[in-house]
C-alpha cells in the first residue's frame with residue numbers, strides 16, 4: 001500500500017511538486033551564473049543555498065545522513081557526489097552540479113554540467129562540451145520516452161540508445177541510477193539509465209521520476225574517494241551528469257525542474273509538455 005501510494009501521486013500532490021522543482025531550477029540558475037575560473041566549489045554551493053533559503057525552502061541534500069551541503073559539485077574525473085569545498089575551478093574544467101530543495105514537504109532534484117571556458121585548449125573544451133551535450137541529449141531522450149512509455153524501463157532504453165547513437169563510445173554508470181521523487185528525494189521506482197530485462201512499474205498519471213544519466217568519456221568503472229562520497233572514474237576519464245525531476249499527469253508530462261516545463265529540451269523529440277492543472 002505504501003509503495004503504491006508513493007509511486008502514483010494525486011493531482012493535488014503533483015501540484016505540490018511544482019514549487020520545489022522551480023526552486024531547484026532557480027538554485028542551479030544561480031550556480032550557472034557563477035561558474036568561472038577562480039571560483040571555489042564552496043562558493044557555488046553557497047549560491048544555491050542562498051536561493052533555497054530565500055524561497056523559503058530547505059536543502060534536501062542535508063537530509064541525507066552525514067551530508068552538510070546544498071549541492072554536490074563534481075569536477076573532471078569526478079562523476080557525482082563531489083563535496084563542495086576549497087577546490088578552485090580552473091579553465092577547461094568540466095563541472096557537474098547537483099542540487100535539490102524541499103518545500104512544504106515535497107522535493108525537487110536536478111543536475112547540470114558546465115565546461116569552464118579555456119581559449120588556450122580548444123580541443124579539450126570541445127571534447128568535454130561534446131560529453132555534456134551527449135549526456136544532456138540522452139536525458140531529454142529519456143524524458144521524451146516517458147511521455148509515451150507504458151513502463152518505467154523504457155526511459156533507460158531511450159537513454160542508452162541516445163548515448164550509443166552518439167558514436168562516441170562513452171560509458172554509462174551502472175551502479176548509480178535515477179529514482180522516484182516526492183515526499184522523499186529518493187523513493188521508488190528505480191530509473192535505470194540503460195536497458196534492463198524487467199521494465200518495472202507502469203507509467204501512469206501521478207508518477208514523478210528523477211531521471212539522471214551519469215556518463216563517462218572512458219570506462220564506466222568508478223570508485224568512491226577517501227572522503228566516502230565522491231564517485232570518480234577509475235581510469236581518470238571525464239564524467240558528466242544531467243538530471244531533471246519529471247511528473248506524469250492526466251494531460252501529459254511536465255518537467256518540474258525546468259522553468260519552461262521542458263518545452264525547449266523536448267521540442268527536438270516532438271514532445272510538448274503540458275502544465276499541471
Ligand code: MG
Nearest residue numbers: 098109110243
Ligand atoms: Mg540529483
Ligand code: MG
Nearest residue numbers: 109210212243
Ligand atoms: Mg537524483
